Amino acid sequence: MTIHNLYIFSKNGVLLYYNEWNRLNKSGITKEEEAKLMYGMLFSIKSFVNKISPLDPKEGFLYYKTSKYSLHYLETPSGLKFVLNTDTISQNVRELLQQLYRQVYVEYVVKNPFCKLNEPIQSELFKTKVDELMKKSPIYLNRSL
């Protein structure tokens, strides 16, 4: 099992944070462009899922899976979006994203009066804690791919 990369988007689609752990394939475009593409795709999937669903969609879009990787999506009621790419066999990724939101984002961004919300996160402590959480998780396995 392995974790590839993580995006955090604000309500308005600003990329607040990006980090990668085991990413082999580079997109070949800048991080900003990539973030825009990613956000656009998520936005489309979200509205697609909500429109096409034959039943009340409740939580809406949760994840998708290709033959090589899974993309997990967590959106908070405030519109914050957490996107984590893992391999296809990883389990409980949603829990990990919840943890990331509750124990890291709220603690070290929201409670830090010098962190402006809706702007890219500068706090070093936040970055350390994200890395710690990911590396502690059973999903993270540092294989040299």
Next chain:
Amino acid sequence: MKPQVTDSKTNIAGSSVIPLTTVSNEANECLFEYLHAEIMNYVVGKNSNDSNLKEGEENLSELEWMGFGVGYRIIERLTREWVRFKDELDMIKFICTDYWSSLYQKQIDNLKTNHHGTYVLQDNEFRLLKHLANNTSNNKQYLRECPRLISFTCGLLRGSLANLGISSIVKAEITLIPTCKFHVEVQRV
């Protein structure tokens, strides 16, 4: 001489009810921190155009004064089940233990004194700083902004001591976040 006041009885909201759930407790704590942050921003923003200040200086006396008022009042509530204090050191010990854990959920980690009216109270993980940095990360990042987060507490200490009958000067020193040292200098007349 052991403290009789327990944490749950005297949390910062001053309510004597048993904490309902951890969630409501968290809300209590957050409320103080967010309000403190907003007051801090307000004071800093209001005084930022002060022309009497040199480059890189900020006027935080207003924050300190607010802390003084709060400290002066809160001491009435926190000492109501206590007997009279024996001496100055006794009061400082009370500040380090019960008082600090009522307000910041932990005790002062280290107390030093020269027995001539200077006390150094060291908190290794000060609550208002622990969201900024810790020992494993870059401790210098927010160092310049730290005085804003400390002034209120300095005033709080000074106000509390004032109501206990000690007039003092309280300064704070931060070299590595989240460790904070409060220097209390008692003013003898």
